[in-house]
Amino acid sequence: xxxxxxxxxxxxxxxxxxxxxxxxxxxxxxxxxxxxxxxxxxxxxxxxxxxxxxxxxxxxxxxxxxxxxxxxxxxxxxxxxxxxxxxxxxxxxxxxxxxxxxxxxxxxxxxxxxxxxxxxxxxxxxxxxxxxxxxxxxxxxxxxxxxxxxxxxxxxxxxxxxxxxxxxxxxxxxxxxxxxxxxxxxxxxxxxxxxxxxxxxxxxxxxxxxxxxxxxxxxxxxxxxxxxxxxxxxxxxxxxxxxxxxxxxxxxxxxxxxxxxxxxxxxxxxxxxxxxxxxxxxxxxxxxxxxxxxxxxxxxxxxxxxxxxxxxxxxxxxxxxxxxxxxxxxxxxxxxxxxxxxxxxxxxxxxxxxxxxxxxxxxxxxxxxxxxxxxxxxxxxxxxxxxxxxxxxxxxxxxxxxxxxxxxxxxxxxxxxxxxxxxxxxxxxxxxxxxxxxxxxxxxxxxxxxxxxxxxxxxxxxxxxx
Numbered sequence: 001x002x003x004x005x006x007x008x009x010x011x012x013x014x015x016x017x018x019x020x021x022x023x024x025x026x027x028x029x030x031x032x033x034x035x036x037x038x039x040x041x042x043x044x045x046x047x048x049x050x051x052x053x054x055x056x057x058x059x060x061x062x063x064x065x066x067x068x069x070x071x072x073x074x075x076x077x078x079x080x081x082x083x084x085x086x087x088x089x090x091x092x093x094x095x096x097x098x099x100x101x102x103x104x105x106x107x108x109x110x111x112x113x114x115x116x117x118x119x120x121x122x123x124x125x126x127x128x129x130x131x132x133x134x135x136x137x138x139x140x141x142x143x144x145x146x147x148x149x150x151x152x153x154x155x156x157x158x159x160x161x162x163x164x165x166x167x168x169x170x171x172x173x174x175x176x177x178x179x180x181x182x183x184x185x186x187x188x189x190x191x192x193x194x195x196x197x198x199x200x201x202x203x204x205x206x207x208x209x210x211x212x213x214x215x216x217x218x219x220x221x222x223x224x225x226x227x228x229x230x231x232x233x234x235x236x237x238x239x240x241x242x243x244x245x246x247x248x249x250x251x252x253x254x255x256x257x258x259x260x261x262x263x264x265x266x267x268x269x270x271x272x273x274x275x276x277x278x279x280x281x282x283x284x285x286x287x288x289x290x291x292x293x294x295x296x297x298x299x300x301x302x303x304x305x306x307x308x309x310x311x312x313x314x315x316x317x318x319x320x321x322x323x324x325x326x327x328x329x330x331x332x333x334x335x336x337x338x339x340x341x342x343x344x345x346x347x348x349x350x351x352x353x354x355x356x357x358x359x360x361x362x363x364x365x366x367x368x369x370x371x372x373x374x375x376x377x378x379x380x381x382x383x384x385x386x387x388x389x390x391x392x393x394x395x396x397x398x399x400x401x402x403x404x405x406x407x408x409x410x411x412x413x414x415x416x417x418x419x420x421x422x423x424x425x426x427x428x429x430x431x432x433x434x435x436x437x438x439x440x441x442x443x444x445x446x447x448x449x450x451x452x453x454x455x456x457x458x459x460x461x462x463x464x465x466x
Contacts, residue, residue, distance in 0.1 A: 030119065030303055031276070032165070032244040033173040035295075036231055037086075038224050039079065039127055039149055039182040040260055042201060043250040043271035045221055052199045053218055054192070058229030059273065062248050066275030067320065068285040071352050073331045074292055077252035077260050077267030078340075079149065079182075082292055083130035086249075087111050087137060089296035089311035092334050093450045097130065098457060099336045100261075103464050104136055109308075111296045112138040115173050118303040123164050126156075126177035140164070142174065145227075149179040152186045154223065158234055166238050173299065178227050181220030183255050183370075188219030202421040203258035203266045205388035205398040210256075213384055217254060241277070245302070247295075248273040257371045257385055257405050261340055263333040263348040263357055264422050280320055287352055288319045288327040312450075332446050333357075336458040341368040345458040349443040355422070356439040357412040360455040365406050411436070 045051040048063035074082045076092050084090075084097040087110040092098035096105040112122045116138070124131060126145030131137045143160035146153070164174060180187070195211040198218075204210050228248060235241040250271035253259035259266040272290070274280055293313030300308060301315035318324035333348030344367070345360040372385045392399035400423075411427040413436050426432045447454065 029169075029243055030171040032171050032240060033247065033299060033302075034176060034231060034235065034244055035173070035247045035249060036176045036228055037083075037127075037178065037249040038251050039177070039179050040252065040254050041181060041221065041224070041250040041271070042217075042254040042259065042266070043269065044201065045218065046250070046271060048273070049271055054222060054225075056221065056225040058225050058232060059248060061232070062228070062246060062273040062275050063283075065277075065282050066246070066273055066284070067280045069272040069274075069290060070285055070287050071289045071331075072250075072270045072272040072291070073268045073289075073333070073350070074252045074270055075268075075332055076334050076336075077262060079127075079251070080129050081334075082252055083177075085292045085313075086295055087130060089293050089308070089313040091293055091312045091332065091450055093452045093457070094312060098334060099338055099461070100340055102461060103132065104130070106133060106136065108136045110137050111173070111299060114296065114300050114305065114308060115303055118300070118305045119171060120303060121164075121167075121170055121172040122174075123172065124175040124177060125161060125164075126175075127179050128177070139175070145176060146179050149182045150184060151179065152184065154179050154187050156227070158230060161231070162234060162238065165234070165240060171303075176227075176231055178224050180224040180227070181217050181254070185213065185216035185220055188216075188221075188223040190215050190219045192222060193218050201254075201256070201259075201266060202423075203264070203401065204256060205384075205391050205395075205401050207384065207387040207391055209387040210384045213256075243277075246273075246275040249292075249295075255370060257368075257388065258401065261335070261337070261368050261371075263335050263346045265355070265416060265420065268333055268348070274320060276320060281322060284322075286319055286325065288316060288325060289329070289331055289352055290316050290319075290327050291331045294327065330442060330446075332443065334452065337366070337368070338458055338460055340370060341366070341372075343455070343458040345455045347443060347447060347452075347454070349439050349446070350416070353415060353417045354435060354439065355414045355416055356436060356443060357414075358440070358443065359408045359410055359412070362408060362410040366408060367406075413439075 043049050046059055047055045048060040075085055078100040080100050081092045081097050084095045084104050088095045088108055115122050123142045124139040125142035127149050128147040131139055142164045145156045193215045195215050198211055198214055200206055235244050253267040294316055297311055297313045297315040298317050301317040316327040319327050330349050330351055335346040337344035348357045371383055388402050392402045413426045414422040
């Protein structure tokens, strides 16, 4: 009798809809993802990465609320290859954009496909390099941020971004691609900075022109920081901050000699901050080694997808979850100098401490048309290079920096832990020869696996029609 009564009571409760105590909780919604990417950022200017020239308040807030990566590298320190690697999960030789402004191959898939297959909307606002062809990069282009990186202004509005974020309940991944601090360094408030008090990067020669230009550069870093603040405030205002992963990326280094368009750390070494409420511990940092090619596989992983066969990158989701301190053993670098200068192919490999650079045409001199104007009539232009050359006539350190930039040995090997500026080449150090051989074998094996023919790759290619 009692059993019958209990059964009846249970059925009655079920029929009335009172089932909360036996229902399974609903599955957690997939997280949204906002990726804010800088353009030509010297990441060591960020105060959360040790910069002393300005306090990057809003970027620092992401570091305080999330995980800071100390070892993230661009495989090619220029805009188009880096972005193509970010979107495809492939190294430059395999995605085809292994020279600046060289298009990717037409038969590829990208993050736009992979996340759409997992139920995401995938959008992009701002700098639109590496968004063509649409068959490879099926982004929804969102209005708001300036798409042209050499525009004299970077006026932006958040209206389109807000509409995209709040359109429906479907999860989204939005790339916010700032054009700061890319040249021409014409936006931002320069009055914040005193040129005479700046702490210049070690790769720079200290001249008045360098300091004047660096003030303009820092003003755009401030502008970038404010944009990050606007995006994070918008997330909070719309109530999406709790279920949105925010990733900040620094891209490659600044357009000063020795940084961008090179394989020194001033060009290759980047920054990444990840805020993921409830998953990533605040105020943490990691020495896990990652590259831009690893980001798309990680996005696929956190969205619940399976690894995509054939990608060069690998997911570092275990690092984000605090389950691992390691992601990969080595990162690799490639530089092809055409169309920005003469043929000057370079390759590199590094771990968290040691770095090997191979200059494949060491008998040539390095030249870059944006920083080393060929015409003496342009000595008074924006380029700081000739002020460095003039200083080198009387300053041994300036001569060392300029000589190192133009004339390079076949092999460079650095201990970046004791020599972060990469000024002491250990290629002929007898105690390093076994290590150099090991790194060289790894690098050459990677080149072979990629189909990288080395110097033969740095040539002029026929333009592909739009």
